[in-house]
Amino acid sequence: xxxxxxxxxxxxxxxxxxxxxxxxxxxxxxxxxxxxxxxxxxxxxxxxxxxxxxxxxxxxxxxxxxxxxxxxxxxxxxxxxxxxxxxxxxxxxxxxxxxxxxxxxxxxxxxxxxxxxxxxxxxxxxxxxxxxxxxxxxxxxxxxxxxxxxxxxxxxxxxxxxxxxxxxxxxxxxxxxxxxxxxxxxxxxxxxxxxxxxxxxxxxxxxxxxxxxxxxxxxxxxxxxxxxxxxxxxxxxxxxxxxxxxxxxxxxxxxxxxxxxxxxxxxxxxxxxxxxxxxxxxxxxxxxxxxxxxxxxxxxxxxxxxxxxxxxxxxxxxxxxxxxxxxxxxxxxxxxxxxxxxxxxxxxxx
Amino acid sequence: xxxxxxxxxxxxxxxxxxxxxxxxxxxxxxxxxxxxxxxxxxxxxxxxxxxxxxxxxxxxxxxxxxxxxxxxxxxxxxxxxxxxxxxxxxxxxxxxxxxxxxxxxxxxxxxxxxxxxxxxxxxxxxxxxxxxxxxxxxxxxxxxxxxxxxxxxxxxxxxxxxxxxxxxxxxxxxxxxxxxxxxxxxxxxxxxxxxxxxxxxxxxxxxxxxxxxxxxxxxxxxxxxxxxxxxxxxxxxxxxxxxxxxxxxxxxxxxxxxxxxxxxxxxxxxxxxxxxxxxxxxxxxxxxxxxxxxx
Numbered sequence: 001x002x003x004x005x006x007x008x009x010x011x012x013x014x015x016x017x018x019x020x021x022x023x024x025x026x027x028x029x030x031x032x033x034x035x036x037x038x039x040x041x042x043x044x045x046x047x048x049x050x051x052x053x054x055x056x057x058x059x060x061x062x063x064x065x066x067x068x069x070x071x072x073x074x075x076x077x078x079x080x081x082x083x084x085x086x087x088x089x090x091x092x093x094x095x096x097x098x099x100x101x102x103x104x105x106x107x108x109x110x111x112x113x114x115x116x117x118x119x120x121x122x123x124x125x126x127x128x129x130x131x132x133x134x135x136x137x138x139x140x141x142x143x144x145x146x147x148x149x150x151x152x153x154x155x156x157x158x159x160x161x162x163x164x165x166x167x168x169x170x171x172x173x174x175x176x177x178x179x180x181x182x183x184x185x186x187x188x189x190x191x192x193x194x195x196x197x198x199x200x201x202x203x204x205x206x207x208x209x210x211x212x213x214x215x216x217x218x219x220x221x222x223x224x225x226x227x228x229x230x231x232x233x234x235x236x237x238x239x240x241x242x243x244x245x246x247x248x249x250x251x252x253x254x255x256x257x258x259x260x261x262x263x264x265x266x267x268x269x270x271x272x273x274x275x276x277x278x279x280x281x282x283x284x285x286x287x288x289x290x291x292x293x294x295x296x297x298x299x300x301x302x303x304x305x306x307x308x309x310x311x312x313x314x315x316x317x318x319x320x321x322x323x324x325x326x327x328x329x330x331x332x333x334x335x336x337x338x339x340x341x342x343x344x345x346x347x348x349x350x
Numbered sequence: 351x352x353x354x355x356x357x358x359x360x361x362x363x364x365x366x367x368x369x370x371x372x373x374x375x376x377x378x379x380x381x382x383x384x385x386x387x388x389x390x391x392x393x394x395x396x397x398x399x400x401x402x403x404x405x406x407x408x409x410x411x412x413x414x415x416x417x418x419x420x421x422x423x424x425x426x427x428x429x430x431x432x433x434x435x436x437x438x439x440x441x442x443x444x445x446x447x448x449x450x451x452x453x454x455x456x457x458x459x460x461x462x463x464x465x466x467x468x469x470x471x472x473x474x475x476x477x478x479x480x481x482x483x484x485x486x487x488x489x490x491x492x493x494x495x496x497x498x499x500x501x502x503x504x505x506x507x508x509x510x511x512x513x514x515x516x517x518x519x520x521x522x523x524x525x526x527x528x529x530x531x532x533x534x535x536x537x538x539x540x541x542x543x544x545x546x547x548x549x550x551x552x553x554x555x556x557x558x559x560x561x562x563x564x565x566x567x568x569x570x571x572x573x574x575x576x577x578x579x580x581x582x583x584x585x586x587x588x589x590x591x592x593x594x595x596x597x598x599x600x601x602x603x604x605x606x607x608x609x610x611x612x613x614x615x616x617x618x619x620x621x622x623x624x625x626x627x628x629x630x631x632x633x634x635x636x637x638x639x640x641x642x643x644x645x
Contacts, residue, residue, distance in 0.1 A: 059445050061452075125628045131444055132387040133631060136580065140624030143577075151617035254456055261449055304463040311457035318450045319438050 006333050014179065021171045033171060035283060037239050040174035041232050042275035044181045046259040047268050048228035051185050053257075054266035054328075055194065056221045057201030059131070061253055062138035063229050065145035068248035069118055070111035070230025071237035072149065075162050076100075077107035078238070087162050091153045104168040108177075108234045115230025116223045123219045130204075142250060149245040161244025162237075169239040177235060181228045186268055186330075188224060197221055201266075251307075258314045264324035269331040274324070278310075285309060354487040359610040360603070365494040367602020368501035369563070372556035373579030374586065374594035375508065376428075376549030382525035382589035383545055385444075389451040390431055391553060392576015393458040396569060398424040398554030399473060399561040400466060406474055413476040421554040428550025429543050437539065462569035470568040473561035497559045504552060505595055512591060517544055525589060574620065578605075581627045587637030596638060601626070 024036060045063065052060045076084070076093075080101050084093050092098070102110070126137050149156045156162075188194050196217045199207035208214050237243045259278045263270030288309070290301040317324060329335070373395065380388045401423045405416030435454040439447045479493040512518035520541045523531045532538050560575060561567050578601060586597025601623065609616045630637060 053445075057445060059448050125632055129631050129635075132381075132385075132448060133584075135448055136387060136577075137624075137628060137631065139577075140627060144621045144624050147618060147621045254452065257449065257452065265445070302464055304460055304468070307460040308457065308464055311453050311460055314453040315435065315450060315457060318446050318453060319435070322442065322446055 001333055001337055009333055017175070017179075021175055025171050034239075035279060036171055037169060037174045037235075039276055039279045040171070040178040041235050041239065042256075042259065042279055043178040043272050044174075044228055044232040044235075045256055046263070046271035046275040047178075047182055047185050048225040048232070049256045050260045050263075050266070050268060050271040051189070051221050052225045054260055054264075054271070055189055055201065056197045056218055058218065059135040060138045060222070060225075061135050061250070061257075062140075062142035062145075063225070063256055064248045064250060064252040065138075065142035066115040066119065066226045066229040067233035067236065067252060068142075068145050068149060068245070070115045070233025071243050071248070072156055072162070073114045073230070074104075074107040074111035074234030075165050075237045075243060076155070077102050077110055078104050078168065079162070079165065083164060086164065087157055087160075090158070090160070093157075094154050097155065104173075104238065108173075108231050111234035112227040112231040115233070116227040119223045119226030120219070123222050127215050127218050127222070139250065139253075142248075142253060146245050146248060149248070156245070159245060161242060161247075163242045165238050165241040165243070167238060167241050169235045174235050174239070177228075177231055181231075182268060182272070185224065185228070188221075189268065193217055193220060255310070258310055260324075261314060262317050262324050264326035264328065266328040267324075267326040267330055269329070270324055270326035273326065282306065282310075355610070358488055358490070359606050361490055361494055363603035363606035364599060365497050365563070365602070366606060367582075367599035368498040369556050369560055369575065369598075370579045370582045370602050371595040371598025372501050372504065372552045372559075373575060374583040374598045375505070375591055376553045377580050377583040378586070378588055378591060378594040379521075379545050379549045381583070383521065383528070383542060384436065384447075386436065386447055386451065387580065388431075388436075388549075389448070389576075390435070390455040390458055391549070392572035392574075392579070393455050393462075394424050394428055394431075394550050394553045395557030395560060395572035395575055396462060396567070397427055397458065397572075398557035399567045399571065400462065400471075401554075402558050402561065403471060403473055403567070413474075413478070417558050420558060421551050424554035424557070425547045425551040428546040428553075431550075432542060432546040437542075459569050459573075466569065468568065470566040473565040473567050475562045475565055479562055493559070493562055497563070500555065500559070501595075504555060505591075508548060508552065509591065511548065517541065521545055578623050581623045584627060585630055585637055587639035590637070590639045593637055593639030600638075 021036070024032060028036070045067070049060070049063050052058050076097050077100055079087075081099055084098055122141055126134060126141070129137060150159055152158070189197070196207065196212045199210070199212055200214050200217060204214055233248075240247070255278065259274030260271050261274075262277065263272070263274030285306045288301065288305045289303050373391070376391050376394070377388060380386060380391070398420045401420035402413075402416050405411045405419050406413060409416075411419065431454060435450045436447065439450055475493075479491075479496060481492045483490045483492060483495070510518075512521060520531065520536050521544070523534070523536065524538055524541055528538070531541075556575075556579075557572070560571070564571075579598065582597035582601040583594045584597070585601060586593030586595065604626070605619060605622065608622055609619055
C-alpha cells in the first residue's frame, strides 16, 4: 500500500475518532464522558509505559512517581494565587510558586518537562542496574516521590493535597494528548532509535558490540516515557480536581502493568487495547462490589474483589498466555490488507 | 543526648534489625538459587500474622501452639507460591518471572483484604513477651530482648541445615551453578521447594514478632518490611545468608538512629532506606559480604 493512501486512511480514522468524540461530547452522559476521558489518559500512560517496559525490556516500576510529579506541577502552575491560598492552611506555599499562574496548556507542557527532568537525573543511578534491581530502584523512586509529597508541605500541602482544581480536562485535551503520544512514540519506535532499543532488549551486549550506545538510547526512552506520563498526570489532576499523595501509590503502576501485559508487552496497539479493556472492565466489574439482588435473596457485594480479579487475570496471562493479546505485533494498514487479501483469495478465516 | 536514651535507641535498633534479618534471609536464599526477587515474600509476613491471630481467636489455641501452626502454614503457602507462580516460568524470560511475582504479591494482599476485611486487627501479645524490664531510667520490653535472641537461634539452625546437611549442600550447589547441579542428578524442584519452605518459615517467625511489636495488623502490613528487608539483603551481599543477617541488623540500627539523632527528618524515614539502596548499588554492588555483584 502506498504511503499516500495510508496517510488518507489515517486521516479518515482520526476524523472518525474525533467525530465520535464530538457526538459523545454533545449527547453523551457525564458518566460516559468521564469514562472516555479515563480511557484516553490510560492510553497515554500505557503507551508511554510500554516504551520502557515492552520496547526496551526494562521492568520500570516507578511511573506513579512521574505521574505524581506531573500532576503536582501542572496543578500548582494552573491554580490562581487565590485558590492556592485557600488550599494552604497549615503552611505557606513557597514564593515563586505562590504567585505563578499560567494557562492550562503551558502547565501541561511544564508537567511533562519537569517529569522528564526528573527522569534525566534518576536515569544515572537507575540505568546502571538491570533486571530485578532496576525494578526495585524504580519502585523506590515512586515511593520516595510519595514520601516527599507527604513531607514537603510547603510545596505540595502534604497529606491534605490540593483541592478544587479547575476541571480543564475535557475530551479534546485528553484524546488530543493520547493521539499525540501514540504518534510520537510510534514514530520513535519505528526510527533508528527504536531499532536500537529493541536490539538492547534482545541482547544488550550484542547491541553494544554493534556500536549501539545503550545508556543513551535507554535514557531517551526513559525521558520520553516520563514526559508523557507527566502530561497525563496533569490531565488526570484536572480531571479528578483533587490530588493527594494517596492517589499516586504503586497500585497505579500495577494497573498500568496489567494493561500492557494483557495487551502484549512491546506492542503499542496492545497497550491501547489493554487500556481500553482495563478501564471498561473496571467499570463493568463494579457489580461484584455491590450487593446483587437475585429474586429471593441478596448476594452481598465484596469490596476489593475487583483487585483480586485483576491480579488473577495478570497471573493467568503471564503464566499461560505470555504474549497477551497482540504479542509484539502492531495493527497496521498493511497487516489488515494482507489478512484481508489472504482471506478473499483462499476463503479461509483469518 | 543522654546515654540512657542512646542505649534505649540502640536496643530498639537491634530489635528492629533482627526482624529485618529474619525476613532478609528468605530473599537472599531465593535470589541465590533462582536469581529472582520474590516480591511476594513480604506478604508471607502478613499471612503468618493473620494465621497466628486466627489460631488464637477461632480455634482458641494457646499462643505456643498457635505460633508454630502459623509458621508451618506460612511455610506451606511459600511452597505453594513457588509451585503456582514461579515453577511454570523457569524457562521464561526474566521479566515474566518478575511480573508473576508482583502479581502474586497483589493477589495475596487483595485476597487477604477480601477475606479478613480492611480494618486493622489488634494482635494479641502473650504475657510471656509483655514484661517490662526496668534498669534505672531504662525501660525495655522483654520482646525487644527476645526477638534478637530468637533470630540468632533460628539463624544458627538455618546455618546448620545449609552447611551441614545433604539438602544444604544441594542448595549451595544450586546457587553456585544451577545447570551443573541439574546434571549431577539433583532434583532441583524439590531443592527449590525446601528453600521456599525455610525462607517462608523464617519470614513467618518475623511476621509474628512484627505483629507483637506493632500490634495493629492489616493486609498490607508486609509491604514496607518486605522492601526494607530486601534492601538489608542487598546491603549484606545478596545470596549470602550471614550477609543478610548483618545487613538486617545494620539497617535496623541505621533507621532508628537517624530518627533518634535527627528527629525533624522522621517524616523521611522510609525514603532513607531507598537512598541507601541506590548508594550501595552505585558504590559497592556486591554488598558487605557478597562475592558477586548485585546485578
